[in-house]
Amino acid sequence: xxxxxxxxxxxxxxxxxxxxxxxxxxxxxxxxxxxxxxxxxxxxxxxxxxxxxxxxxxxxxxxxxxxxxxxxxxxxxxxxxxxxxxxxxxxxxxxxxxxxxxxxxxxxxxxxxxxxxxxxxxxxxxxxxxxxxxxxxxxxxxxxxxxxxxxxxxxxxxxxxxxxxxxxxxxxxxxxxxxxxxxxxxxxxxxxxxxxxxxxxxxxxxxxxxxxxxxxxxxxxxxxx
Amino acid sequence: xxxxxxxxxxxxxxxxxxxxxxxxxxxxxxxxxxxxxxxxxxxxxxxxxxxxxxxxxxxxxxxxxxxxxxxxxxxxxxxxxxxxxxxxxxxxxxxxxxxxxxxxxxxxxxxxxxxxxxxxxxxxxxxxxxxxxxxxxxxxxxxxxxxxxxxxxxxxxxxxxxxxxxxxxxxxxxxxxxxxxxxxxxxxxxxxxxxxxxxxxxxxxxxxxxxxxxxxxxxxxxxxxxxxxxxxxxxxxxxxxxxxxxxxxxxxx
Numbered sequence: 341x342x343x344x345x346x347x348x349x350x351x352x353x354x355x356x357x358x359x360x361x362x363x364x365x366x367x368x369x370x371x372x373x374x375x376x377x378x379x380x381x382x383x384x385x386x387x388x389x390x391x392x393x394x395x396x397x398x399x400x401x402x403x404x405x406x407x408x409x410x411x412x413x414x415x416x417x418x419x420x421x422x423x424x425x426x427x428x429x430x431x432x433x434x435x436x437x438x439x440x441x442x443x444x445x446x447x448x449x450x451x452x453x454x455x456x457x458x459x460x461x462x463x464x465x466x467x468x469x470x471x472x473x474x475x476x477x478x479x480x481x482x483x484x485x486x487x488x489x490x491x492x493x494x495x496x497x498x499x500x501x502x503x504x505x506x507x508x509x510x511x512x513x514x515x516x517x518x519x520x521x522x523x524x525x526x527x528x529x530x531x532x533x534x535x536x537x538x539x540x541x542x543x544x545x546x547x548x549x550x551x552x553x554x555x556x557x558x559x560x561x562x563x564x565x
Numbered sequence: 566x567x568x569x570x571x572x573x574x575x576x577x578x579x580x581x582x583x584x585x586x587x588x589x590x591x592x593x594x595x596x597x598x599x600x601x602x603x604x605x606x607x608x609x610x611x612x613x614x615x616x617x618x619x620x621x622x623x624x625x626x627x628x629x630x631x632x633x634x635x636x637x638x639x640x641x642x643x644x645x646x647x648x649x650x651x652x653x654x655x656x657x658x659x660x661x662x663x664x665x666x667x668x669x670x671x672x673x674x675x676x677x678x679x680x681x682x683x684x685x686x687x688x689x690x691x692x693x694x695x696x697x698x699x700x701x702x703x704x705x706x707x708x709x710x711x712x713x714x715x716x717x718x719x720x721x722x723x724x725x726x727x728x729x730x731x732x733x734x735x736x737x738x739x740x741x742x743x744x745x746x747x748x749x750x751x752x753x754x755x756x757x758x759x760x761x762x763x764x765x766x767x768x769x770x771x772x773x774x775x776x777x778x779x780x781x782x783x784x785x786x787x788x789x790x791x792x793x794x795x796x797x798x799x800x801x802x803x804x805x806x807x808x809x810x811x812x813x814x815x816x817x818x
Contacts, residue, residue, distance in 0.1 A: 364658035379638040381624040392657030403665040438622035442629025462739040
């Protein structure tokens with residue numbers, strides 16, 4: 341049986357174009373795919389961008405070789421440098437902006453977290469202090485008694501926070517419950533505070549932690565981390 | 566049977582057709598990925614752009630949002646990786662190569678301007694348009710990008726200042742409520758805000774300066790930003806330490 345064959349002749353300039361494209365695609369794709377980027381796309385995208393820019397410069401140098409006139413070469417060369425420089429600048433600025441936005445989100449989360457913690461701890465502390473000083477008569481209850489009445493089940497080490505929504509993981513832990521002194525502590529489990537080496541109540545390192553100390557003399561707030 | 570095609574015009578046309586079909590397919594893939602991914606991933610739409618930084622940025626912000634909710638970061642999905650690579654290939658390899666090498670060929674063909682064949686819809690014109698679009702678009706994108714970044718950074722700085730002031734006012738509210746509750750023998754107001762003054766160390770911070778007017782049942786705080794002089798916050802605190810009647814002025818509004 342006779343074999344069918346199809347022969348396609350490609351002009352030299354077209355085959356050169358094709359060769360450039362194939363080399364460029366392979367170069368950029370390999371650089372992109374071989375750059376490790378576990379959670380972030382930027383390392384791969386940046387590496388591919390640098391490879392693409394190098395390819396572009398090489399291809400442009402090939403295109404502008406003799407006999408293209410010097411004037412045209414200078415015009416296109418300058419324009420290419422400007423475009424590459426502006427592109428690299430914008431690229432880098434967008435990366436910096438998105439990283440800043442991601443960091444800002446966590447900063448905002450920290451501010452919200454601290455605000456919520458302080459609100460719950462101050463509410464519980466002020467209520468206890470207020471009830472303590474509103475007592476009339478010779479027999480007065482201790483601050484701890486009042487606190488336990490206000491927060492049934494309260495004991496040292498117990499989380500007295502009542503979740504307000506399904507995934508509400510806030511904590512309000514009683515760390516001291518003595519007749520004349522109560523200590524409340526609240527900490528974040530994934531929002532970092534000021535000191536990365538700070539040891540948190542639950543054993544974690546570097547998370548936001550706030551403490552309220554209530555005594556007969558008033559309330560002391562300590563922003564621990 | 567042996568078939569030999571040696572028409573001098575066939576090969577380039579064949580190549581253009583292949584390239585156009587490939588580009589169209591790539592565009593379709595990118596578009597379809599955009600449609601499927603924009604539903605869901607934490608509300609961030611998947612941008613389809615000739616500029617690869619859009620995809621890198623989307624991934625970074627997506628992981629930032631996950632961290633905000635206490636979830637671990639996710640590796641970029643295969644669709645996003647493809648969407649990041651395709652613009653680099655199209656914008657920096659495919660289109661410039663076809664356009665510039667085609668331009669050189671036309672220029673060196675030895676024909677005068679009038680003799681050159683008119684441009685028609687082809688791979689060369691398409692790639693020329695893409696290349697020129699990228700070249701032309703980079704300038705306004707850099708300019709407007711810088712302007713919008715400056716606005717964004719300023720707005721965030723103002724918001725941050727406002728948040729810090731609210732936190733400091735919360736501290737002062739607790740201090741004032743405690744003064745209200747404590748008996749006069751312990752330096753309190755004996756169930757009145759009258760005579761309350763802000764502790765000297767809290768009167769001024771890096772963020773703002775604070776003043777208070779203590780009445781019988783309400784303490785009124787006035788905070789003036791230290792960073793943006795026209796920005797102020799007014800708030801009233803009751804005996805339980807609850808804050809109400811917030812009034813924001815200047816850029817805080």
